[in-house]
Amino acid sequence: MSSFRTILNNSVIIHPPGFYIIGFETFPYISVYLIFLAFVYVVTVLFNTLVIYVIAFNHCLHTPKFFAVVNLAVVDIILNTSIIPSMIKTFLVKDNFIPFNLCFVQMFFYYTFGTLESYALAILAYDRLIAICFPLRHNSINTLRSISHVIGLTWCFSLGSIAFSTGIMTRLSFCNSVKVFSYFCDYAPVFRLACNDYTLQWSTASFLTILLLVGPFIFIFLSYISILVTVFRMKSVESRVKALTTCVEHIILVAVFYIPLITIFIIGFYLRVIDPDQRVLSLSLASCIPPCVNPIVYSLKTKEIKIRALALIRKTKIGTDHYKGKPRRVNKT
Numbered sequence: 114m115s116s117f118r119t120i121l122n123n124s125v126i127i128h129p130p131g132f133y134i135i136g137f138e139t140f141p142y143i144s145v146y147l148i149f150l151a152f153v154y155v156v157t158v159l160f161n162t163l164v165i166y167v168i169a170f171n172h173c174l175h176t177p178k179f180f181a182v183v184n185l186a187v188v189d190i191i192l193n194t195s196i197i198p199s200m201i202k203t204f205l206v207k208d209n210f211i212p213f214n215l216c217f218v219q220m221f222f223y224y225t226f227g228t229l230e231s232y233a234l235a236i237l238a239y240d241r242l243i244a245i246c247f248p249l250r251h252n253s254i255n256t257l258r259s260i261s262h263v264i265g266l267t268w269c270f271s272l273g274s275i276a277f278s279t280g281i282m283t284r285l286s287f288c289n290s291v292k293v294f295s296y297f298c299d300y301a302p303v304f305r306l307a308c309n310d311y312t313l314q315w316s317t318a319s320f321l322t323i324l325l326l327v328g329p330f331i332f333i334f335l336s337y338i339s340i341l342v343t344v345f346r347m348k349s350v351e352s353r354v355k356a357l358t359t360c361v362e363h364i365i366l367v368a369v370f371y372i373p374l375i376t377i378f379i380i381g382f383y384l385r386v387i388d389p390d391q392r393v394l395s396l397s398l399a400s401c402i403p404p405c406v407n408p409i410v411y412s413l414k415t416k417e418i419k420i421r422a423l424a425l426i427r428k429t430k431i432g433t434d435h436y437k438g439k440p441r442r443v444n445k446t
Contacts, residue, residue, distance in 0.1 A: 127286045131212040134203045136296040136393040147205045153405045154197040160408035161186040167421045177260040178240045184264050185233040189404030192226040216298035225275040228325040232267040235329035237363050238336040245356050246343045278317045296397045362410050369406050373399035
């Protein structure tokens with residue numbers, strides 16, 4: 114296999130033409146699993162698009178909370194688009210070669226929008242924190258302008274940090290194996306293939322994991338402690354139930370996103386008792402399922418979205434029935 118050689122700091126850096134993705138080697142039902150993921154992708158795109166459409170075209174939903182929901186929906190679509198089609202190409206079509214530059218492009222998009230998913234959940238927790246703990250100042254603190262600034266900062270920070278971490282991967286030399294044991298061009302499995310020192314990449318991955326994943330989770334956890342303290346200070350049981358009800362959908366999303374990742378991390382990295390193929394399968398599920406579940410949870414649990422989504426579906430159905438009921442004109446010649 115030919116390689117591209119560049120000179121960096123007076124040393125030869127070897128960049129191969131590309132990598133081979135070899136996850137799921139012993140998984141017996143990979144075709145069935147990938148068909149399932151194709152279904153997950155279709156649901157992800159359709160339901161998130163529905164949520165975006167309903168919020169965008171209903172002026173009464175133009176509030177900070179629903180702006181944060183739109184942000185989450187956009188992130189969900191791009192996150193699953195960055196990973197599921199390539200998995201289908203790699204493992205179902207059996208085309209597991211990915212060019213060198215495209216590998217790092219995929220890595221950049223996956224980790225950027227995985228990070229933004231984590232921050233989007235933290236932003237929704239911030240919205241609930243202000244609404245419940247500071248109800249009298251909610252409209253002045255949490256405005257569309259302030260939430261848009263917060264979302265903009267998270268996008269800039271995520272794009273910048275992942276661009277840096279992906280960029281330093283080009284300093285590595287790959288002169289031995291080019292087989293990546295994962296379901297995509299994963300950061301750690303790729304840098305472990307390098308034949309020169311990858312301490313910088315390892316340190317960056319460890320630091321950014323804490324900053325971009327653990328940090329938002331701690332913020333969400335502390336937010337809900339503050340929310341629970343405020344709720345239990347309320348005198349009316351009805352007020353307590355009403356306040357907690359507004360948090361249900363967000364708690365479900367947090368659980369679906371963080372619990373599988375934390376469990377896999379603890380079992381895989383600390384206990385080291387998880388089979389490599391099972392780890393790849395679990396991580397792929399943990400990555401692909403939350404973007405599919407998020408819009409369904411918000412559609413079913415949020416009254417405003419559910420009412421307007423059902424009204425849109427009824428309107429579409431009535432329009433279709435009306436069109437079908439029209440008699441066709443016959444052109445007489």
